Amino acid sequence: MSKSIDYGNMMHRAMRGLIAEVLEDVGANGLPGEHHFFITFDTRHPDVEMADWLFDRYPSEMTIVVQHWFDNLIVGSDGFQITLNFGDTPEPLAIPFDAIRTFVDPSVEFGLRFENQDGEEDDAEVVDLPDLDLAEALDLDKVEDPKPETASDDPAPAKDADVVSLDAFRKT
Template identity: 60%
Template sequence: MTRSIDYGTLMHRAMRGLIQTVLTEVAEHGLPGAHHFFITFDTRAPKVEMADWLKSRYPEEMTIVIQHWFDNLVVTDEGFSITLNFGNQPEPLVIPFDAVHTFVDPSVEFGLRFESQDSDEEDEDEDDEDEPQEEPEKPRTEAEVVSLDKFRK
């Protein structure tokens, strides 16, 4: 049996741990200085909890901002819950770390992006072929540091 080190999975786990540590510090002590976060997540992911009207408005992906006003930030090993203000309407959210696609702190030009190797478009193209297909392996999730140029003012 051949064994190898799965660096992608290890890096993925470490990056999720970094987000957990940062959010735990913010939950305990508040946001320091000019720090603020843009967090994009998959609204279809298991264990995501959000108001029905938000889910219908963001059926696939949503980006939240943790900056001026937030409440009830609770961080667990699996994810975090937070109450945010949407048009003067406070709404609670529950976001598992596995649902997070990006985590960006533009105040210090730091960002993380979590991607899978296979895209949905590739899967759709395969469905159009007439030849029988073997069951593909589950895609591994890779982690990548992102450029923050698009967040600069």
């Protein structure tokens, strides 16, 4: 029997479970209203699956945007799979929940951040977004090749996924 309750790991599992529940609902029903997600993950995690050219471009961390065009969103017990467009090329990704560093839904000013100190378990926290200038925090000047928006059920060709840096969320 342990000598204390491990609240940190319990919170970690609960918050990743919340992400799983949200993604399951989006996979089944689509994104409601103006909701969209910025998900930053550790590309070095051993269970991340992505194209070699994407890993070469993002060797440590990558942020994906789940908004206008995505396909094959499948949520499992340990992570999720999704196909996104990069330069008009659909690419499948497999992202374990343990690889996620931030999950942000700017439409409702909600965010989660998972910090990892070397050798320690992740510490999870809710990010208080109303105090942040979201454009500055997401460093939207670094968005790569933004494309015009299209509705998800529009038969027009799929567009690029926007990739942004969320370094402003990192503790120093």
